[in-house]
Amino acid sequence: MIARVFPRRTNATPDDQYAFVGEPPFIVPEEITEVHISVTFSWDIAEGDRLKRSWEKTGKKVKIGGPALGSRGEEFVPGKYLKPGYVITSRGCPNACWFCSVPKREGKLREIPITYGNNVLDDNFLACSEEHMIQVFSMLKKQKGPKEFTGGLEANRLEPWQAISLRALRAKQVFFAYDSPEKFQHLEKAVELMFSAGFTKASKSIRSYVLVGFPGDTFEKAESRLNQCLSIGCFPMAMVFRDEKGIKNPAWGQLQRKYARPAIMKICQENQIVLS
Numbered sequence: 001m002i003a004r005v006f007p008r009r010t011n012a013t014p015d016d017q018y019a020f021v022g023e024p025p026f027i028v029p030e031e032i033t034e035v036h037i038s039v040t041f042s043w044d045i046a047e048g049d050r051l052k053r054s055w056e057k058t059g060k061k062v063k064i065g066g067p068a069l070g071s072r073g074e075e076f077v078p079g080k081y082l083k084p085g086y087v088i089t090s091r092g093c094p095n096a097c098w099f100c101s102v103p104k105r106e107g108k109l110r111e112i113p114i115t116y117g118n119n120v121l122d123d124n125f126l127a128c129s130e131e132h133m134i135q136v137f138s139m140l141k142k143q144k145g146p147k148e149f150t151g152g153l154e155a156n157r158l159e160p161w162q163a164i165s166l167r168a169l170r171a172k173q174v175f176f177a178y179d180s181p182e183k184f185q186h187l188e189k190a191v192e193l194m195f196s197a198g199f200t201k202a203s204k205s206i207r208s209y210v211l212v213g214f215p216g217d218t219f220e221k222a223e224s225r226l227n228q229c230l231s232i233g234c235f236p237m238a239m240v241f242r243d244e245k246g247i248k249n250p251a252w253g254q255l256q257r258k259y260a261r262p263a264i265m266k267i268c269q270e271n272q273i274v275l276s
Contacts, residue, residue: 003019005019011083048066094124125153137165149171167199207235213240
């Protein structure tokens with residue numbers, strides 16, 4: 001039996017009896033023969049190394065890996081490193097964005113066997129083949145509970161049939177990616193396609209990750225981009241840029257918190273309150 005160990009708990013962290021966050025328990029189950037330390041974020045690498053040394057004291061075989069350490073993802077096993085419900089159906093990305101480590105780690109896009117889940121986390125789902133996407137939509141239709149695409153869809157690739165398919169799923173949340181100013185026109189077009197397919201502003205289902213705090217960015221420019229999203233009916237999620245060491249400027253924290261919850265942004269819109 002493999003124990004999976006994580007430096008921190010997130011919404012996606014597994015919660016079964018063989019998933020652990022942090023230090024080993026006082027008594028490690030005898031059936032555990034191997035321990036995998038999974039490090040997703042670069043800022044957790046030091047903690048991952050510390051946990052590796054700590055778990056090695058239990059006498060179990062310990063391995064460490066994960067996206068932060070450049071581990072290439074293979075076939076997706078539901079519930080292993082992500083909580084059941086989260087699913088990945090493809091790896092990699094055909095783009096080469098300067099701030100993204102995915103192409104270096106995963107290479108070009110490759111489709112992998114489709115397993116079951118409600119929340120699609122693919123690196124670039126819309127870059128997949130039409131056949132693959134249709135199969136994923138078909139899989140999602142069979143799932144109970146809300147359907148979500150939180151991996152961040154590339155707005156420039158959205159086509160009308162895909163927007164219609166997303167609407168047919170009654171997707172609770174669909175996240176796009178708005179990572180540079182010149183891409184706003186693509187996001188605007190994608191949002192229009194989503195509304196044409198039947199999505200509404202009131203549902204607050206259409207969302208977008210908005211990269212802020214990158215070199216040369218300012219609070220004024222960032223807030224302008226965030227409010228651009230709101231103006232077209234797309235609720236933003238501010239994502240603060242981190243350097244190669246995983247360090248972000250803490251000064252951006254307040255702005256990030258303000259643009260994190262759709263309910264707060266909706267109230268501010270209705271009452272004409274400026275989020276600044």
